[in-house]
Amino acid sequence: MIEFVILILLTTSVFANIFFFSYVRFLLEQLSFVSENINSLVGSVVSLRNHLSDVYELERFYGDPTLEGLLRHTSAVADMLQDFEHIYMLVDDETDEEEESLLEESEEADDTETT
Numbered sequence: 001m002i003e004f005v006i007l008i009l010l011t012t013s014v015f016a017n018i019f020f021f022s023y024v025r026f027l028l029e030q031l032s033f034v035s036e037n038i039n040s041l042v043g044s045v046v047s048l049r050n051h052l053s054d055v056y057e058l059e060r061f062y063g064d065p066t067l068e069g070l071l072r073h074t075s076a077v078a079d080m081l082q083d084f085e086h087i088y089m090l091v092d093d094e095t096d097e098e099e100e101s102l103l104e105e106s107e108e109a110d111d112t113e114t115t
Contacts, residue, residue: 038081042081042082042085045074045078046078048074049074049075049078052071052074055067056068056071
């Protein structure tokens with residue numbers, strides 16, 4: 001009788017472990033997908049900020065208050081996304097190196113803007 005109870009508990013434990021392992025794997029895949037997409041979003045925002053900075057520095061548009069406001073807003077959004085970097089930087093890819101170089105370029109562009 002006790003052997004039967006132990007067998008049932010063991011079988012239940014094995015199925016529960018298989019279920020939880022599958023569920024955790026599914027969740028990690030979803031988290032990886034979200035992380036990759038947010039990394040792409042950050043790269044796009046940084047690229048937009050650099051492009052706006054380049055346009056703003058053109059002789060024709062230099063000093064335009066609308067572009068200056070847009071550039072400040074874009075910089076604020078990019079900075080906000082960078083503040084949460086520890087959350088979405090879960091997937092280590094080769095693209096991380098590219099994004100780091102984009103972030104460094106954008107920080108350099110910010111430094112030249114403020115001077």
